[in-house]
Amino acid sequence: MNKVMELLKSHTSVRKFTDKLVDEKLLHQIIQSSQYASTSNHIQAYTIIRIKDQDKKKTLAQLSGNQPYVEDCPIFLVFCADLNRLEKACTMNNETIESNSTEVFIMATVDTALVAQNIMVAAESVGLGGVYIGGIRNNPQDICDLLQIPHHVYPVFGMCLGYPEKTNGTKPRLPLSLVLKEDTYSTDGDEEQLKEYDDLISDYYKERTNNKRSNTWSEGIATFLKAKQRPHMKAFLQSKGFEMK
Numbered sequence: 001m002n003k004v005m006e007l008l009k010s011h012t013s014v015r016k017f018t019d020k021l022v023d024e025k026l027l028h029q030i031i032q033s034s035q036y037a038s039t040s041n042h043i044q045a046y047t048i049i050r051i052k053d054q055d056k057k058k059t060l061a062q063l064s065g066n067q068p069y070v071e072d073c074p075i076f077l078v079f080c081a082d083l084n085r086l087e088k089a090c091t092m093n094n095e096t097i098e099s100n101s102t103e104v105f106i107m108a109t110v111d112t113a114l115v116a117q118n119i120m121v122a123a124e125s126v127g128l129g130g131v132y133i134g135g136i137r138n139n140p141q142d143i144c145d146l147l148q149i150p151h152h153v154y155p156v157f158g159m160c161l162g163y164p165e166k167t168n169g170t171k172p173r174l175p176l177s178l179v180l181k182e183d184t185y186s187t188d189g190d191e192e193q194l195k196e197y198d199d200l201i202s203d204y205y206k207e208r209t210n211n212k213r214s215n216t217w218s219e220g221i222a223t224f225l226k227a228k229q230r231p232h233m234k235a236f237l238q239s240k241g242f243e244m245k
């Protein structure tokens with residue numbers, strides 16, 4: 001494996017940061033290089049809001065389900081899928097944006113995720129660490145009010161970045177044979193492989209928590225997905241103009 005692959009394989013989410021500040025020029029270099037992420041039709045349908053105001057970070061930490069690292073991290077970014085700018089581009093050319101399609105929603109959301117993951121990797125390449133914060137979708141309207149996020153824009157997730165104080169060992173991922181299929185979507189042998197992966201994850205948690213936690217992966221998934229996740233999202237997205245027709 002080359003250095004890029006080794007870096008990708010060393011990723012772990014970081015939730016504890018030192019007080020060391022991140023150089024502004026370095027942050028801009030990370031973001032500017034990450035803007036070269038592929039983007040559907042070159043629409044670049046995202047905006048990143050960097051939160052400098054400490055009171056806002058405190059509120060965001062609470063609104064994200066009381067995640068203290070949102071307040072404590074040196075850099076907090078809110079990633080928004082953004083059709084507002086595209087609307088302007090259309091108006092400049094005397095056209096009206098067809099913003100209400102499911103396809104446009106997917107494009108903007110995927111663009112946002114691609115640039116964010118570039119930022120995470122670029123940050124890790126210079127010794128920073130971070131964690132995504134999907135918790136900002138717990139209270140998306142409050143977040144829009146706080147950050148004055150306009151119509152046709154929605155906050156997809158946040159990201160904490162900083163110099164790691166504590167890093168965990170990497171979390172084992174699913175075996176390649178489960179996530180990579182050839183020619184057809186065959187599920188032969190999936191259950192046995194899932195059981196093996198359950199054992200692996202269970203051992204990982206036992207070691208990481210001194211035997212206090214031994215959940216399997218499938219148990220975690222079942223507990224998580226038996227509840228409807230963020231049922232407010234559909235109405236919220238529609239209210240922001242993402243009608244998904």
Ligand SMILES: Cc1cc2nc3c(=O)[nH]c(=O)nc-3n(C[C@H](O)[C@H](O)[C@H](O)COP(=O)(O)O)c2cc1C
Binds near residue numbers: 013015067136171
């Ligand atoms: C879109 C997205 C949202 C996430 N939201 C949160 C979050 O709100 N809080 C948190 O602590 N971790 C969050 N995570 C981090 C995941 O829990 C983490 O990536 C996953 O457990 C794998 O662990 P690892 O990143 O350490 O390998 C999020 C990750 C993604 C991709």
